[in-house]
Amino acid sequence: FMISLLFGALLMSTPYLILRVRLINKRMKTSMSFLNNFHIIVQSYSSSGKSAYHMVQTITEELEDKELKNTFIKLLASMQQDRSEKDFREAIKVFSYTINSSFAIRLGNLIAKAHLESADISLPLSDLNSDVTARKADLENERSLNVETKILGYLPIITMPLFIFAAWRLSSMYNFWTLFNQKVTLLTFFIAVVLTLFSFFAVIVFMKPRSDI
Numbered sequence: 001f002m003i004s005l006l007f008g009a010l011l012m013s014t015p016y017l018i019l020r021v022r023l024i025n026k027r028m029k030t031s032m033s034f035l036n037n038f039h040i041i042v043q044s045y046s047s048s049g050k051s052a053y054h055m056v057q058t059i060t061e062e063l064e065d066k067e068l069k070n071t072f073i074k075l076l077a078s079m080q081q082d083r084s085e086k087d088f089r090e091a092i093k094v095f096s097y098t099i100n101s102s103f104a105i106r107l108g109n110l111i112a113k114a115h116l117e118s119a120d121i122s123l124p125l126s127d128l129n130s131d132v133t134a135r136k137a138d139l140e141n142e143r144s145l146n147v148e149t150k151i152l153g154y155l156p157i158i159t160m161p162l163f164i165f166a167a168w169r170l171s172s173m174y175n176f177w178t179l180f181n182q183k184v185t186l187l188t189f190f191i192a193v194v195l196t197l198f199s200f201f202a203v204i205v206f207m208k209p210r211s212d213i
Contacts, residue, residue, distance in 0.1 A: 153203025
C-alpha cells in the first residue's frame with residue numbers, strides 16, 4: 001500500500017515538476033541573455049541622454065532575445081502608464097523576478113532611482129557592468145568544470161534501462177514479471193526510478209550556468 005501511495009504521489013506530482021522545471025529553465029535562459037546583452041543596456045543609457053525612459057525604449061528596440069525583450073517591453077509600458085510610484089515599483093519587482101538574478105535586481109533599483117528621482121546612475125551602472133563582466137568570465141571556467149558532472153547526471157537514464165534489460169535476460173528461465181510481485185524487488189525498482197528522475201531533473205536545473213554570483 002505504501003509503495004503504491006508513494007508511486008502514485010510521484011506520478012501526480014510529475015506535471016507540476018515538469019512545469020516548474022520549464023519555469024526555472026525559462027528564467028535561467030532570460031537571466032543568461034540579460035548577462036550577455038548587458039552591454040546594450042550600458043550603451044543605451046549613454047546614448048539616451050541619461051534618461052531612464054529613453055534608455056528602456058532603446059533597449060526594447062535593440063534586443064533580439066524574445067523573452068528578454070518582452071520583459072523590457074512590459075517595463076516600458078509601466079513607465080508609460082503607471083502614474084503612481086507604488087505601481088511602478090511593483091513593475092520593477094516583476095521585472096527583477098522575471099529575469100531572476102541579483103544583477104537584474106540592482107538594475108531595477110537603478111532604473112527606479114533614475115526614473116522617479118531623475119538621478120544620474122552612470123557610476124553605479126558602470127560598477128554593475130564591471131561585476132557583470134567578471135561574472136561572464138567566471139561562467140566560462142564553470143562550463144568546463146561541469147562537463148563531467150553533467151555526464152554523471154545523465155548516466156542513470158542510460159544505465160537503468162540497460163540493467164532492466166540485463167535482468168530480463170538473466171531471468172529468462174522463469175517469468176520476469178514475477179520479480180515485481182515481491183516487495184523487495186518492487187521497492188528497489190521504485191527507489192531506482194525515483195533516483196533516476198531526480199538525477200535527470202537535477203542535471204537539467206542545477207547544472208545549467210547561473211548568472212548570479
